[in-house]
Amino acid sequence: MTFKRFVEIGRVALVNYGKEYGRLVVIVDVVDQNRALIDAPDMVRCQINFKRLSLTDIKIDIPRIPKKKTLIAAMEEADVKNKWEKSSWGRKLIVQQRRASLNDFDRFKVMLARIKRGGVIRQELARLKKENAA
Amino acid sequence: MAPKKTRTGPRNPDLVPGIKKFSRSKMYHKRGLWAIKAKHGGKFPTHDAKPAAQPDVAAPEKAPKFYPADDVKKTRAKPKKNNPTKLRASITPGTVLILLAGRFMGKRVVFLNQLPSGLLLVTGPFKVNGVPVKRVNQAYVIATSTKVDISSVDVSKFDDKYFTKEKTKKAKKTEGEFFKSDEEEKSVLPQYKKDDQKAVDTALLKAIEAVPDLKTYLSARFSLRDGMKPHQLVF
Numbered sequence: 011m012t013f014k015r016f017v018e019i020g021r022v023a024l025v026n027y028g029k030e031y032g033r034l035v036v037i038v039d040v041v042d043q044n045r046a047l048i049d050a051p052d053m054v055r056c057q058i059n060f061k062r063l064s065l066t067d068i069k070i071d072i073p074r075i076p077k078k079k080t081l082i083a084a085m086e087e088a089d090v091k092n093k094w095e096k097s098s099w100g101r102k103l104i105v106q107q108r109r110a111s112l113n114d115f116d117r118f119k120v121m122l123a124r125i126k127r128g129g130v131i132r133q134e135l136a137r138l139k140k141e142n143a144a
Numbered sequence: 145m146a147p148k149k150t151r152t153g154p155r156n157p158d159l160v161p162g163i164k165k166f167s168r169s170k171m172y173h174k175r176g177l178w179a180i181k182a183k184h185g186g187k188f189p190t191h192d193a194k195p196a197a198q199p200d201v202a203a204p205e206k207a208p209k210f211y212p213a214d215d216v217k218k219t220r221a222k223p224k225k226n227n228p229t230k231l232r233a234s235i236t237p238g239t240v241l242i243l244l245a246g247r248f249m250g251k252r253v254v255f256l257n258q259l260p261s262g263l264l265l266v267t268g269p270f271k272v273n274g275v276p277v278k279r280v281n282q283a284y285v286i287a288t289s290t291k292v293d294i295s296s297v298d299v300s301k302f303d304d305k306y307f308t309k310e311k312t313k314k315a316k317k318t319e320g321e322f323f324k325s326d327e328e329e330k331s332v333l334p335q336y337k338k339d340d341q342k343a344v345d346t347a348l349l350k351a352i353e354a355v356p357d358l359k360t361y362l363s364a365r366f367s368l369r370d371g372m373k374p375h376q377l378v379f
Contacts, residue, residue, distance in 0.1 A: 115290040118361045
């Protein structure tokens, strides 16, 4: 089993623990065996333990510890935001967030929609079964 | 007449410290207040209120015997104000609430207005989910973020007195009636209450039917299902 996602300068990662939970960040430097320096367009550059990061497939081209302007430009060029939102991991996260923010009324409407969809599917299935039997 | 005996001890001795020998009614009799009252035609004789004494100019104000060492402010009793319970910011007129206790547990109702007692005035509407115009305590309610337009509803005639129980006079039962099965007259809902309900509901129903699915939403009860964590749910 080879590794495919490496800790390197420019690796985009997701913070999975702590105050910055859920934020997409870029590794801009490695401090020591356990810690990295991370940065993101809307936060102050800080150090974080690798255990708090989940590496993603996305990598951008930056020099070591770039200026904020350079970082933002590089992220735009690599189109990190869109790549993330199109990836299956990113899409799953978006759905999770959407579901968590549902109102009681929204949840009710979702339930009605699922029942309706189920009904349509069952009708179609019954029709196909009948055709097949005939 | 027997020689008048001078009183030896208290009229109402302590049997045990804290427990007196005679009850209040017995003491009333012993003190003879009934006899004094009878002598004076049913009323206990009182002194007329003394006219306010003119301040004696001749006698100067006496110097107080004691001056406190520290200047301590004399606290004045503030007039007690009874305010209705503070309403949660999430509850505004028109909010859909979930009732958490009682006969209508789980029902989703529309909040109308807070009454002076602090209780919340809510209605089903009755036609939608069977909840009449009633009062509900804020503590037994979850406020959802769904709001209904309530501007066309008039709730000025509802107050706490509207909801108090009528005092029924209990007639003394004769022996025959005593053994009859307790046929309490069925408390029928007075017509004016039904009319009030209708008045509130017709205006409200129009606003509810304007929003798709809201009517079915209000007629369904809320319940927790598998996987629902109340502390993580957004209402």
